[in-house]
Amino acid sequence: MNSKMHIEGFSANTLARRRFLARSAIVAAGTSILGGLVVPGTRAAGVGANDKIRIGLIGAGFKGQQNLGNFLLNPEVDFPVICDVDDAHLAKGIELVGKHRSKKPDTVKDFRRVLDRADVDAVLVGTPDHWHALPTVLACQAGKDVYVEKPLATSIAEGRAMLTAAQKHQRVVQMGTQWRSGKHWADAVEFVKSGQLGTVGLVRGWAYHDWLGNVGNPPDGNPPPGVDYDMWLGPAPKRPFNPNRFHFNFRWFWDYAGGAMTDWGVHLINIMLWAMGSEPPKTISSKGGKFVFKDNSETPDTQVTVYEFPTYTMIWEHKLGGSVGPNGRSWGVSFSGNHATLNLNDKGWEILAERKHETLESKIFPAGTDDPRRTHIRNFLDCLKSRQAPVENLEVGHFVSSVALLGNIALRCGHDITWDAKAEKIVGNPDANRLLGVEYRQPWKLPYYKV
Numbered sequence: 001m002n003s004k005m006h007i008e009g010f011s012a013n014t015l016a017r018r019r020f021l022a023r024s025a026i027v028a029a030g031t032s033i034l035g036g037l038v039v040p041g042t043r044a045a046g047v048g049a050n051d052k053i054r055i056g057l058i059g060a061g062f063k064g065q066q067n068l069g070n071f072l073l074n075p076e077v078d079f080p081v082i083c084d085v086d087d088a089h090l091a092k093g094i095e096l097v098g099k100h101r102s103k104k105p106d107t108v109k110d111f112r113r114v115l116d117r118a119d120v121d122a123v124l125v126g127t128p129d130h131w132h133a134l135p136t137v138l139a140c141q142a143g144k145d146v147y148v149e150k151p152l153a154t155s156i157a158e159g160r161a162m163l164t165a166a167q168k169h170q171r172v173v174q175m176g177t178q179w180r181s182g183k184h185w186a187d188a189v190e191f192v193k194s195g196q197l198g199t200v201g202l203v204r205g206w207a208y209h210d211w212l213g214n215v216g217n218p219p220d221g222n223p224p225p226g227v228d229y230d231m232w233l234g235p236a237p238k239r240p241f242n243p244n245r246f247h248f249n250f251r252w253f254w255d256y257a258g259g260a261m262t263d264w265g266v267h268l269i270n271i272m273l274w275a276m277g278s279e280p281p282k283t284i285s286s287k288g289g290k291f292v293f294k295d296n297s298e299t300p301d302t303q304v305t306v307y308e309f310p311t312y313t314m315i316w317e318h319k320l321g322g323s324v325g326p327n328g329r330s331w332g333v334s335f336s337g338n339h340a341t342l343n344l345n346d347k348g349w350e351i352l353a354e355r356k357h358e359t360l361e362s363k364i365f366p367a368g369t370d371d372p373r374r375t376h377i378r379n380f381l382d383c384l385k386s387r388q389a390p391v392e393n394l395e396v397g398h399f400v401s402s403v404a405l406l407g408n409i410a411l412r413c414g415h416d417i418t419w420d421a422k423a424e425k426i427v428g429n430p431d432a433n434r435l436l437g438v439e440y441r442q443p444w445k446l447p448y449y450k451v
């Protein structure tokens, strides 16, 4: 141990926390180490143990509403304001808060009006992927903590900007990949880490979904009444309104998201990397296409991505329009060692011992009844008070999102890519490097963005 720290009687953590609190106290007093963007009165130093936690919801669609309901199960949480660009979703948010609290939240359509408020300690970002980076970065600058949905962003460079903002402004930021907070997921990951599977050389994650289907080919038209469509597009290119390029189905268009590779891939890649460690992949190869659906969506319904890590190979595969995946399971992850294989999904996990390693019993471990979504949110709320890093902090979130995004870069540039993780660049490939970032439509600009 460092003797100076020892003599002073503080651990490195305690010292770091003291320095942080000292700096945060300055922030709370209104000086400008955070860039002068903190609204006076904002509790940028964190909330007290017995304080109410006041959260602004940005994006009240499917996931925003689900998260809102789960946040409201915690008695110390209030939502003074809800933001969405669609009146219909604002109304749903108000209705949901009304079921849990007596005070009706304010509503706004411009998320910057959420960040302006001194009575907002944190924001919950449930917008489509192309709208994750800006609200997160601006919230960090404004001294707010952030719970942001997965994947972190549509590009690796935006993810880096988000991580930089979280670090620079000392914010608690959690990405919404809730399975890291699930007990049976953690138990299975511990088992992999214990070495009892032997040497794990092959790891595989898959999602075969028949419920994500053909979205058809509707004509362009007018946005529904009560929708600020220009604000929905935000930094994405200006295009005529099409019902598929909107709520939920935005997932299947490159301007707003990355298809199943990043929608489901990021969840399961997250679990695989949790067990296998933080070593980055060296090369990535990805093949696929739109083979099943004849509709106006863009991202592949079928895709296989192979990652070469220094000590193992990782495969991601998805197929939409069918649900019979590897092992007859619709989705899951599998760790193959030379002593045994471990299969894992939301139902639980199983160990299948190799013939030559029968001393290791083949066994099934059913999942418990805990809801990882609620535990993940609880972890975030606790960290707002303790100022500790949450389980899916942005170092983790940026790493796993980047690995998923690299799959799409390899697919879209049409050949294998070699990843220089330190420089966050693809080696010797200007075409692929262009896909590391995304051009923002004027006047939107992302602070800390570099390509």
Ligand SMILES: NC(=O)c1ccc[n+]([C@@H]2O[C@H](COP(=O)([O-])OP(=O)(O)OC[C@H]3O[C@@H](n4cnc5c(N)ncnc54)[C@H](O)[C@@H]3O)[C@@H](O)[C@H]2O)c1
Pocket (backbone or CB within 6 Å): 058, 059, 060, 061, 062, 063, 064, 083, 084, 085, 086, 089, 109, 111, 126, 127, 128, 129, 131, 149, 150, 151, 176, 177, 178, 231, 232, 233, 234, 246, 247, 248, 249, 263
């Ligand atoms: N963690 C999970 O298991 C999980 C599950 C589903 C979705 N998600 C993620 O949640 C995000 C949203 O997905 P969804 O299915 O809820 O989509 P959705 O289309 O149902 O909801 C998105 C909402 O954001 C609103 N919005 C768009 N631009 C906005 C802006 N500038 N300001 C405020 N609101 C804006 C939309 O009007 C809509 O109400 C995605 O990133 C998705 O990957 C995560």
